Amino acid sequence: xINPKSxxxxxxxxxxxxxxxxxxxxxxxxxxxxxxxNQINEIVEKTIxxxxxxxxxxxxxxxxxxxxxxxxSVMVHGIPDDTVLHDGDIVSVDIGAxxxxxxxxxxxxxxxxxxxxxxxxxxxxxxxxxxEGLKMAKAGNHLTDISHVIGEYVFGHGYSxxxxxxxxxxxxxxxxxxxxxxxxxxxxxxxxxxxxxxAIEPMVLAGKPQTRLLPDGWGVISxxxxxxxHFEHTIVIxxxxxxxxxxxxxxxxxxxx
Ligand code: MG
Ligand code: MG
Numbered sequence: 387x388i389n390p391k392s393x394x395x396x397x398x399x400x401x402x403x404x405x406x407x408x409x410x411x412x413x414x415x416x417x418x419x420x421x422x423x424n425q426i427n428e429i430v431e432k433t434i435x436x437x438x439x440x441x442x443x444x445x446x447x448x449x450x451x452x453x454x455x456x457x458x459s460v461m462v463h464g465i466p467d468d469t470v471l472h473d474g475d476i477v478s479v480d481i482g483a484x485x486x487x488x489x490x491x492x493x494x495x496x497x498x499x500x501x502x503x504x505x506x507x508x509x510x511x512x513x514x515x516x517x518e519g520l521k522m523a524k525a526g527n528h529l530t531d532i533s534h535v536i537g538e539y540v541f542g543h544g545y546s547x548x549x550x551x552x553x554x555x556x557x558x559x560x561x562x563x564x565x566x567x568x569x570x571x572x573x574x575x576x577x578x579x580x581x582x583x584x585a586i587e588p589m590v591l592a593g594k595p596q597t598r599l600l601p602d603g604w605g606v607i608s609x610x611x612x613x614x615x616h617f618e619h620t621i622v623i624x625x626x627x628x629x630x631x632x633x634x635x636x637x638x639x640x641x642x643x
Contacts, residue, residue: 388555388562388563388564388576388579388582389557390579390580390581390582390623391557391581391582391583391622392581395488395557396581396583396622398485398486398487398488399485399488399489399490399556399557399583399620399622399631400631401438401439401485401486401488402439402483402484402485402488402489402490402631403490403492403620403630403631403632403633404437404490404633404634404635405433405434405437405438405439405483405485405490406434406481406482406483406490406491406492406620406632407492407632407633407634408433408437408634409429409430409433409434409437409453409481409483410479410481410492410494410632411634412429412430412432412433413426413429413430413433413453413479413481413496414479414494414496416429417471417477417496417498418471418498418499419471419472419473419498419499420470420471420472421470421471422466422467422468422469422470422471423455423457423464423466423467423468423469423471423477424466424467424468426453426455426466426477426479427451427452427453427455427466430452430453430479430481431444431451431452431453434452434481434483437483438485439483439484439485440483440484441453441481441482441483441484442482442483442484442489442490442491442560443480443481443482443560446482446560449463449465449604450465451465451466452481453466453479453480453481454478454479454480454493455477455478455479455480456477456478456480456605456606456614456616457469457471457475457476457477457478458475458476458477458613458614459607459608459611459612459613459614460478460600460605460606460607460614461478461548461551461589461591461597461606461607461608461614461616462478462480462493462551462589462605462606462616463480463604463605463606464478464600464604464605465602465604465605471498472498472499473498473499473500474498474499474500474501474502474505475497475498475499475501476495476496476497476498476501476505476508476509476613476615477495477496477498478493478494478495478496478614478615478616479493479494479495479496480492480493480616480618481493482560487558488557488558489556489557489558489559489560489620490556490620490631490632491556491560491585491587491618491620491632492585492618492619492620492632493587493616493617493618494616494617494618495509495512495615495616495617497509504592505613508545508590508592508613508615509615511539511540511543511545511590512540512545512588512590512615512616512617513615513617514539515536515539515540515588515590515617516536516586516587516588516617516618516619518535518536518539519532519533519535519536519539519568519586519588520532520586520619520621520628520630521535522534522535522572523578523584523586523621523623523627523628524578524623524624524625524626524627524628525578525579525580525623525624525625525626526577526578527577527578528572528573528574528575528576528577528578529564529566529574529575529576529577529578530567530570530571530572530573530574530575531572531573532566532586533566533567533568533569533570533572533575534569534570534571534572534573535572536568536569536586536588537567537568537569537570538569540568540569540588540590541569545590545591545592546590546591546593546594546595547568547569547588547589547590547591547595548589548591548595548596548597548606549595550597551568551589551597551606552565552566552567552568552587553565553566553567553568553584553585553586553587553588553618554566554584554585555582555583555584555585556583556584556585556620557583564576564584566584566585566586566587568587568588568589578623579623580623580624580625581622581623582622582623583620583621583622583623583631584620584621584623585618585619585620585621586618586619586621587616587617587618587619588616588617588618589614589615589616590614590615590616590617591608591612591613591614592608592612592613592614593608593610593611593612593613594608594609594610594612596608596609596610597609618632619631619632619633620632
């Protein structure tokens with residue numbers, strides 16, 4: 387059972403979303419050759435707290451830090467550490483913030499300095515796959531109408547999607563029903579209703595879809611060692627479409643670079 391959110395609940399979720407967006411901006415502003423993933427995490431955590439939120443991921447299932455920071459072939463759930471970023475790398479930053487008990491969740495993959503055309507193409511298709519999927523996010527559509535469009539778009543550009551990772555409902559918990567797959571047939575799952583809140587998050591792999599867990603038990607890396615990108619927004623379904631919650635009012639979403 388997926389309950390649409392009340393206006394009061396949506397007010398809190400919007401605030402949580404703005405905090406997430408501000409933390410992304412802060413992270414993006416420091417991403418450059420020579421910075422460590424620990425340093426990025428510190429800035430994310432400080433920004434969340436400074437703006438009246440708490441980091442959703444710290445302690446969630448035992449995850450140790452505010453942000454998941456995943457470099458190059460690491461797809462999701464990377465634990466920040468002393469890893470130094472270098473020109474030409476890509477880094478996925480996944481941030482969750484909680485405000486008055488309601489969560490926002492957004493991930494973005496950023497280029498470090500100058501990346502190759504090939505890498506830029508992966509980032510562009512990954513980002514676009516999120517927005518292509520969102521076109522199907524509206525009241526009256528089936529949940530997997532979103533999934534289908536994301537999958538067709540990503541596969542159509544020669545990339546792959548992991549089998550076991552998906553988007554999710556979100557509200558008083560970071561992860562709620564329903565699971566939102568990133569591929570598969572359209573026309574299945576719940577009927578979307580105004581007020582439902584979802585985190586849509588394609589993870590796009592440059593190589594094969596298989597992944598494996600890193601020895602730390604958290605990081606998920608592509609098995610073939612090829613690059614991986616991750617783009618996620620928390621949205622609310624509206625009468626005619628959707629509204630992105632993990633954004634500030636001045637921008638639709640963070641940009642790469
Ligand atoms: Mg996330
Ligand atoms: Mg998520």
